[in-house]
Amino acid sequence: MHVWVPGPVIVGAGPSGLATAACLKARGVPSLVLDKDACVASSWRERTYERLRLHLPRGFCELPLAPPFPPGTSLYPTRDQFIAYLDAYARAFAVEPRLGARVRAAAYDAAIGFWRVTVDESSSGAGAGAMASTEYLSRWLVVATGENAEPAWPEDMEGMDSYRGAVMHTSSYKRGDEFAGKKVLVVGCGNSGVEVSLDLCNNGANTSIVVRDKLHVLPREILGISTFGLSVFLLNWLPIKCVDALLLFFSRLILGNIEKYGLRRPKIGPLQIKCSTGKTPVLDIGALRKIKNGEIKVVPAINQFTDNGVGFVDGSREDFDVVIFATGYKSNVPSWLKEDEFFSESNGFPRKAFPHSWRGKDGLYATGFTKRGLLGTSYDAAMIAADITHRWSNALAGPSAAAHDDDDGHHHHHQQR
Numbered sequence: 001m002h003v004w005v006p007g008p009v010i011v012g013a014g015p016s017g018l019a020t021a022a023c024l025k026a027r028g029v030p031s032l033v034l035d036k037d038a039c040v041a042s043s044w045r046e047r048t049y050e051r052l053r054l055h056l057p058r059g060f061c062e063l064p065l066a067p068p069f070p071p072g073t074s075l076y077p078t079r080d081q082f083i084a085y086l087d088a089y090a091r092a093f094a095v096e097p098r099l100g101a102r103v104r105a106a107a108y109d110a111a112i113g114f115w116r117v118t119v120d121e122s123s124s125g126a127g128a129g130a131m132a133s134t135e136y137l138s139r140w141l142v143v144a145t146g147e148n149a150e151p152a153w154p155e156d157m158e159g160m161d162s163y164r165g166a167v168m169h170t171s172s173y174k175r176g177d178e179f180a181g182k183k184v185l186v187v188g189c190g191n192s193g194v195e196v197s198l199d200l201c202n203n204g205a206n207t208s209i210v211v212r213d214k215l216h217v218l219p220r221e222i223l224g225i226s227t228f229g230l231s232v233f234l235l236n237w238l239p240i241k242c243v244d245a246l247l248l249f250f251s252r253l254i255l256g257n258i259e260k261y262g263l264r265r266p267k268i269g270p271l272q273i274k275c276s277t278g279k280t281p282v283l284d285i286g287a288l289r290k291i292k293n294g295e296i297k298v299v300p301a302i303n304q305f306t307d308n309g310v311g312f313v314d315g316s317r318e319d320f321d322v323v324i325f326a327t328g329y330k331s332n333v334p335s336w337l338k339e340d341e342f343f344s345e346s347n348g349f350p351r352k353a354f355p356h357s358w359r360g361k362d363g364l365y366a367t368g369f370t371k372r373g374l375l376g377t378s379y380d381a382a383m384i385a386a387d388i389t390h391r392w393s394n395a396l397a398g399p400s401a402a403a404h405d406d407d408d409g410h411h412h413h414h415q416q417r
């Protein structure tokens, strides 16, 4: 079946897809939002654990054109509060995504100037039931499938097949009580790994965390101000190196010398690393205290799995009931988008970094690939909505106006042939 879509097709009904649809709607442009799952914001509903809170204060997590979080929302909104916020947001802008619609392929058809978006849809919209394939045709395609579309696993770990314990990824970790009394190894020490370790420990699991690389741990708050908010403020006045030095000075005062516990800091400062690689420093919400008092044990990198546990690179061995990989996520764009000029085949991110990561060629856009969380999403959504609205109005004005519109959004008067 072929369906012609008047406005853009937006792939993904997470915060990024919803924000883009809302910004378009506010400018009078309709869109079709597709999501493979049976609900909006499924990354938050289905792939986060119960006690998760946003890492940043609520003021930095609002979506464009929306009222602030409702009264009573915690400074760091809980997972449930954020999901409720996203549901209300979709309702407020009457964004009604087609659910249970997985985009299998999308390619630009230069002959007709349209994107062909091939979608596997379940008849019930809930992921079950008979599957049908539909092709949507649209002038514009907005990729909003997220930086965290799929769990990333480490490559071939020796002996993992013979390991008899349980192996899982943090994306399927829900709550800690089922691990009470078990010996659990968490592999990876980004925010997910550190927070899951804390949750496990709070629930009576015997917890160890693999810390292989150097990392920055910062307190979530400094002098009663969120570390993120303080950084944003200071960056208005001071060069990034000075802000990093200040953050590290305060971290040392508040957290003490963390190197004693096997947590080595990189030479380059936390904000500089964030800017150049996108890697976020760990914002401590209590795990460090548990590491200091030995309730969470820091262990070196895994060398190989054994039947009942792992061998570490320092030659020691230990048994574990469960190994949880907190090894992050990756984009799934290369698996469905037939395009490799704007999006990189190797990592599924736009090749250009923020603030240029939102627009490609031929009506292709990306939202939520800035490595800057929801603030980046808001920026992308506003830019994309303005750009598409402009083209949409031109298209309505007729073919001659549309022909004067090139891919950089500038108006050129093409020479008459």
Ligand SMILES: Cc1cc2nc3c(=O)[nH]c(=O)nc-3n(C[C@H](O)[C@H](O)[C@H](O)COP(=O)(O)OP(=O)(O)OC[C@H]3O[C@@H](n4cnc5c(N)ncnc54)[C@H](O)[C@@H]3O)c2cc1C
Binding pocket: 011, 012, 013, 014, 015, 016, 017, 034, 035, 036, 037, 040, 041, 042, 043, 044, 048, 052, 053, 054, 055, 056, 060, 061, 101, 102, 103, 104, 144, 145, 146, 147, 148, 149, 192, 332, 336, 367, 368, 369, 372, 373, 374, 375, 377
């Ligand atoms: C644990 C955690 C905590 C975070 N905390 C914060 C925070 O405090 N502040 C902040 O600013 N940011 C935070 N982030 C980062 C970011 O803001 C969130 O990950 C946010 O959900 C990203 O929104 P998104 O819409 O880009 O992606 P997602 O929420 O992942 O949405 C993508 C959607 O695309 C759908 N999809 C994927 N592939 C297909 C396909 N082929 N066909 C159809 N649909 C598809 C998925 O089902 C999903 O619904 C956090 C991230 C994580 C993982």
